[in-house]
Amino acid sequence: MSRGPREGVRPAFRQWRAGRPFWGGLLLTLGGVEVLLTLKASLDVILHVGMQGLAGYLLPVVMLLCGVLILFNPAQRLFYSVIGVLASLGTWLTSNLGGFFVGLLLGMVGSCLAFGWLPDQEPRVGRRQRRKEARAAQAVTQRLEHKTGQTA
Template sequence: MASFRHWRAVRPFWGGLLLTLGGAEILLTEKASLKVVMHIGMQGLAGYLLPLLMVICGLLILFNPAQRLFYSILGVLASLGTWLTSNLGGFLIGLLLGVVGSCLTFGWLPDQEPRPARSWRRRVRRGHREPAAQP
């Protein structure tokens, strides 16, 4: 269990999971069979391709977090595209899961050295002011 916690801590786990779940939910709410989709053409095929792209991006975020920014941008674009192609984005549930997951991934930062919290208000209260820049 400790190894899973460590694995989860070094990657944007919740963002990737939400993006994957959003794509899976949209795929599960598709009503048209693949025969009908192939008959309709490219518009119908996009209803399956965009949620599939969401699932792939979510899994890539989980297993290759080094490229998380690219995958999160692709994921949010695919999520927003499902509004038009897949039953209003899986009846809004899949769309919202995909967008929130992509945003969580985009904002995630790997562990960094902690910076000391220095508040400018504390310095002003104590009477410390930054020196003026000299030309």
């Protein structure tokens, strides 16, 4: 079996994911899907049917659409995340208390993640890497002090 084409799929996906607010868009999309699915629940499960009209289905669809648009058009993420958070808050009244709070929370967290994402930010250096660099710098300064102490 040749593994040539499959080796490039994962790094390509990681590169694509790094260039956009992936987790924010995904959580907002999942929140919209969850609210839509709770609208289809049986009447024994439903707490609040809401307006039973357009708004009950419109707001979760807007959440879903904003999440997908954040994923595929990250340049407009600020606008989509503001619309997404407003739609998420609106599901509190129109769609079973925001999909039993789960869809509401997913939409809010996803919108906040998308709003706060910075496209050109340097990747964070992990704690282990910082400690390793600090130890290396300390070892260099100790060597220099030791050498200057011997020559003096």
